[in-house]
Amino acid sequence: MLHYLKQEAQKAERKAAPVVIENVSRRKFLGGAVAASGFVLAVRIPDAAALEPLTPYPTGGASMPHGYGNASDPHVFVSIKPDGAVTILAHRSEMGTGVRTSLPMVLADEMEADWSRVSIQQAVGDEPLYGNQDTDGSRSMRHYIQPMRECGAAMRQMLETAAAAKWGVDVALCRAKAHHVVLLDAEKNDTGKKLGFGELAEAAMALPVPARDTLLFKTPAEFNYMRKGETKITDLRNITMGKAVYGADVRLPGMKFAVIARPSVLGSKVKSFDATEAKKMAGVEDIFEMEGVHEVPRKFGQLGGVVVVANTTYAAIIARESLVIEWEQSPNASYNTDAYFKEMSKTAAEPGKVIRNQGDFDAAWKGAKSTFTGEYHMQHLSQAAMEPLCCVARVDGDKAELWAPVQSPYGAREDIAKALGLPIENVTVHVTLLGGGFGRKSKWDFMIEAALVSKKLGGTPVLLQWTREDDIRHGFYHTTSVERIDMAFDDAGKVAGWRHRTVAPSILSTFAPDSGYQFPIEYGMGFVNLPYDIPNLRCENGQALAHTRIGWYRSVSNIPRAFAVQSAVAEAAHMLGKDHKEFLLELIGPDRTLDPKALGFPEDFWHYGDPYESFPIETARLKHVVNLATEKAGWGKPLPKGQALGLAAHLAWHNYVATVVHVDVKEDGTITVPHAVTVMDCGFYVNPERIRSQVEGAAVMGMSQALYSGITFKDGAVEQSNFFDYNIATMANFPKIVDVHIVEPQPGRNAAGVGEPGLPPFAPALANAVFAATGKRVRRMPMGAKVA
Helix, strand or coil, rough: HHHHHHHHHHCCCCCCCCCCCCCCCCCHCCCCCCCCCCEEEECCCCCCCCCCCCCCCCCCCCCCCHHHHCCCCCCCEECCCCCCCEEECCCCCCCCCCHHHHHHHHHHHHHHHCCCEEEEECCCCHHHHHHHCCCCCCCCHHHHHHHHHHHHHHHHHHHHHHHHHHHCCHHHHEEECCCCCEECCCCCCCCEEEEEHHHHHHHCCCCCCCHHCCCCCCCCCCCCCCCCCCCCCCCCCHCCCCCEEEHCCCCCCEEEEEECCCCCCCCCEEEEEEHHHCCCCCCCCEEEECCCCCCCCCCCCCCCEEEEEEECCCHHHHCCCCCCCCCCCCCHHCCHHHHHHCCCCCHHCCCCEEEEEECCHHHHHHHCCEEEEEEECCCCECCCCCCCCCEEEEEECCCEEEEEECCHHHHHHHHHHHHHCCCHHEEEEEEECCCCCCHHHHCCHHHHHHHHHHHHHHCEEEECCCCHHHHHHHCCCEEEEECCCCCCCCCCHHHHHHEEEECCCHHHHHHHCCCCCCHHHHHHCCCCCCCCCCCCCEEEEEECCCCCCECCCCCHHHHHHHHHHHHHHHHHHHCCCCCCHHHHHHHHHHECCCCCCCCCCCCCCCCCCCHHHCCCEEHHHHHHHHHHHHHHHCCCCCCCEEEEEEEEEEEEEEEEEEEEEEEEEEECCEEEEEEEEEEEECCCCCCHHHHHHHHHHHHHHHHHHHHCCCCCCEEEEECCCCCCCCCECCCCCCCCCEEECCCCCCCCCCCCCCCCCCCCCHHHHHHHHHHHHHCCCCCCCCCCCECC
């Protein structure tokens, strides 16, 4: 996500950044972390998709995703020590998705490494060396499965070549198997002769990386780890035993602890402050003002405020409470949620900027036998990861070193270097484990703060800690929105016209001057790419200026779009007296591959950063997940009073997802979810256990969004502060059983995103189930824990 937003911001500012490719020595990469006597394979492979069948290029004339490069360029590094121990680098951030396991597992599988002899090393922030490191946008597996396979296949073939040279035989008689290369006879039978990977490392090191078109990949039947779902998360034991290192676990000699009192209203500045009482408190060592970034767009600049430094985090927090601060007024102090919703609703009722236009919606509306209008509201959301933001920084002279739970370490490194006035090569960013991220930790304002505090302290290392209240009140929030759906029905009860108006402040306001309109990335998330067979379709965008920091959040604009579209479909089905599932399938229409140009998609249609020909929209896949999900959930079966099933289906990150939620509305109106079914067609996949975990988490998060979570503003300030008023699903009420079904991929199908697509369908499926159970339709999120 960040990668694409950077591109859009650069367009908006009429700037362009050069592509940097750097040749890096083995010693420079390893930096002493891995034994110098080991072997390193370096393969640079930019963004790409995993492909099936398992060949370097897809069949059937499809083209590879942009910027794929070839397998001889340095990117991903593998080290093999003389004793055979293998170290694989993880260049993506681990925040519960399992990517620190899954991507190295792919490489290890292809190279025939014994997983019990593999260790994982986390990369520092260095995109010129490792390639893109923005762990967001559901693309770690989507874009790096195939590069990891190529790296592993190249490693395997180099080891086999080294063994062939040692034995003086044809390489065709050498086969890597279980951390060894075995010698075959002329009939390809195992002779019993073998060499360990460690014995071959030095010789393999001297060989060139095989050309990409010579690489041989395993078939699914040959996989050791991929698709098995048996490989445990690399850090599972340390996490369970409390030994895993998260951001706040880092300790350095002489380290101090700091918190910051920030303005409650975006754009406010410190007018004056009195720290007399705070300085009297035990453990307090320094209090000073930090300037904020107030020039618009602020991007990820620090908010500014008053810094309290102490010998413990607790002492700093207590002292902060005693500060007396007078803030300058900000124009954003007029931001009030209720009034803003009224403005957005008014805008949604009027014509907007046309983004997609197919056929003649106005004529369809005028000639309709009947019509439907639904308006759906959604409040801001906070990512509210279990681990609040924190960063350890040591800025000593012209060197800076930071440790943080960050999703985008290189972007942080770039901006920290600018903030400190240092060359980027003098800044090192270490990535710890992340206790959740959901997009918030792709914004590194908290790291800039830590660096500036350490610099102010003359190089003393400091842990800057955000509290839960800081996190809720000073975030980069998921946008608030009003989505209006208008449908026109013909004499046969079919949808002849569809108009979708979206009104929401844009993420782009964080990066570029705010026009009040959204931009292609947001349009591409369930808005202009509606895969329905409707002859007259129009998508319009109304203006809404941002008054707080807008940032991405798991699934981004797909959340309000899926909620509006899937709720409206269910409402229309009820109005027409049709079964919801059958009406949805009717809207999707016949099996076909959508032609964006013929259907009036905008010329700058954003397709998750991937070429359309590699990820065409196929309605048969969407219909299949709808049919399978309803079948598995028992669609149409009789249920007791107060219980019902609700359905929603959505396409995001090239992943076709359908969810059926079973609700049980208690006598007091409390909404419970005893069961949910999600079917996911994500193309080529690697780790089914992690996919199921992601979907289970999406169910809990989806229930939180649907019933509980919402950020509201009064006089420019966030009204919520912690989990007692920013509620989430808890053990008292959460989806009790979540069944996940993964569609087996067809040959030639690329890998889709997985981390986010399971989230958007859950809330509308729940809302539809509540309506089916009670007859009460709620068009807002959060809906509330009880049916009124």
